[in-house]
Amino acid sequence: MQTIKVMHVISSLKTGGAETLLCDLVAQLHKKNIQQAVVFIHPGPKVEALRSLSIPLYHLRGAVCLFDPLFFVRFYRMVKKEKPTCIHSSLWAANVVARIIGIFTRTPVICVLHNNNDQNGFVRNAIDMLSLWLADELIAVSEGVVRTMRTYRFLPAERVKVIRNGIDAVQVRARAQEQIISHEQLGFLPTHFIIGAVGRFVALKNYSFLLTVFARIYRDFPSARLILVGGGPEESRLRAQAVRLGIKNAVCFVIGQKAYGYYRLFDCFVQSSTKEGISIALLEAMSFGRACVVTTSERDHEVIENGKNGYIVAANDEDALYEALKIMIEKPFIRKKCENAAHITIESNFTLAKMVGEYENLYYFSSIRRL
Template sequence: MMHHPTALAYLVSAYPAASHTFILREVLGLRARGWRVATVSVNADCRDPEKLDLLEQQEQLNTLVLKKWSRLTMLFDLWQVVWRFGLFAVFASLRLAWQLARPGLRGRALGLAYWLEAMLLACWMRRQSITHLHVHFGNEASMVGLLCKRISACSLSYTIHGPDEFHDAAGQQLAAKVAAADWIVCISQFARSQLMQFSAPEFWSKIQVVRLGINADYAPSQRTPTSVFTILCVGRLSPAKGQMVLLNAIDILRSEGQSFRVVLCGAGPSEAQLQQQLTQLNLGLQVELTGAMSKEAVCQLYGQADLFVLPSFAEGIPVVLMEAMASGLPCISTRIAGIPELIEHGVNGYLVAPGDAYALSDAIRSLANDAHLCDRFKQQARITLAKHFCLEKNLDLLAQCFAEHCGGHHA
């Protein structure tokens, strides 16, 4: 069978997703460079198509969802896998799924589910004449990818973000996933170092760094001056993002008589807890929770803010920080994971210890009262983004990786 030399399957646990717009940009960028990228999602995107922009609607419509596989055709397709790839490959992959499954009844059941999804994916890839599978994140989707390779002998690569994968490296079977991959992209040196920690040294050469990025022209259409110094935080409302620390820092500053407005943009499991904290601290008039917003609306928020704060406990290298820097906002974040590869403390932003509300309040106070320092951070931030986090340059690097490992051309 003739295979398209530039055909790729992109597998993600949930695609498209509001928090993964960088994957959408990546897919579109690779297509613009001549690659045929077919997208596969383990779970369905449950967002209302009418609330999505045109590009997201198209991706939602054209993405294969493994959990929505037609029950009428599933048995036939599973038989096709046995027929095309042989009983040995099928049973070897089933044995591998059992070996790598988490202990316990639920773990074994999930392992069988991943194996079944891998069988369906292998069948679909053969129909599409695709022989390379790329998986974002080292989570359950990457286990499906590993099993798919064992069934079909396709080539396999991952993009590893961290830090979630590293919190349970044994449970996620990172060592086995690294061994099975033909090559691996990490979005930061930090992620690469952690993957090296959990894998055998003979596999380190297959792990390389290709960063995410932001468009050079990303910026609000116009900046809207505000009467009160406005602090913006964009991210999922979850314990890992540290929004509670920001509220405590604002409470400290308010006790000193300083006036601030805070906008928390996002939705998530911590919303009720944050609302309760606002009530306890009596910050309801100073803090606004916007809920989830579209990309365009978030861009407008960047234009209405004076400072961006992301007080996270766990991150990769957040694209929202890149967006804020590109939007001309001075930024404060935490000295964790890959963030110091983006923000150099005292040069293009401030970094504080995670969980330290007093250090965060000091950093906010410093920037709120020093326009010259804010301007210097903004200028240096643009230099950093252009040098290391330019989306087009990094997409060129990623496309080159695919060209070197998968054949085809690099536009």
């Protein structure tokens, strides 16, 4: 069997689902003694986690600015130096540059698509239409991403395959044990009903909508509290909104910390995004047996079965989200049923081992295809 060497290329190593997924994937492949190198464009907290594995790690930069000629020359040289049998790219910018360099170095390229293409904007979609065909494999993290790719009429449906995100529930709980957080540390009481959300403070996560709905919940259920774990450009605006809504003392903003230790505090997890693939934060919350409420613009959800392992409500429907959260507060027996089913869902369908195995097979077949 041919020896596999994977070069991972990612736009960012900041805090995010795709970044966490890459670190977990690299760590698992490292345990299997698969040779790897990682190239990143924007540094972040995940750099140290990868550096601890003692694998080649490259920060890709241009001479004057990103994506200038020297940027591509340096990337070309990195690939020629490492001689990977395939390139695995994640996030939009990394996907584009990997497709280009893959052609010049004759290296198979596997592009992973984490977001719906209607989130990319006109310019990015135009670039995709010109370059997607250069990839050897196109992998979507969810069926929802596949559906949006069908708007590219030039791209045959069978070109896009699905490998669903997965997590190591045992590892997630072990990380939580290293980060013990109490209600009192946050100024809350054990009797408070904690609603939690995890994700970047950006428009897509729709936290402004969540705060609006939570204000209604807090008015009717004064023991309710909200924890937002994340950080990002909308933080100041969201804090100001909490003040305007009169819920400042009922909302806790947790900035720049890992979420693992906070899941145990949640009585209910909420994902208020207008659009989302298979969220790592959602999978992690479910692995702790948290009852979840998700908003979506789609009719169905790939992880949540409405009324079984959580609740699905239409995106931006304030009344629907209010009613779902009200059920979680008022009907603990329903919440308990969702909690039990959530844990089983992760163990059955969204394990890291399953995801890693599928990528490992893909690396092998992509590599031998060019022999």
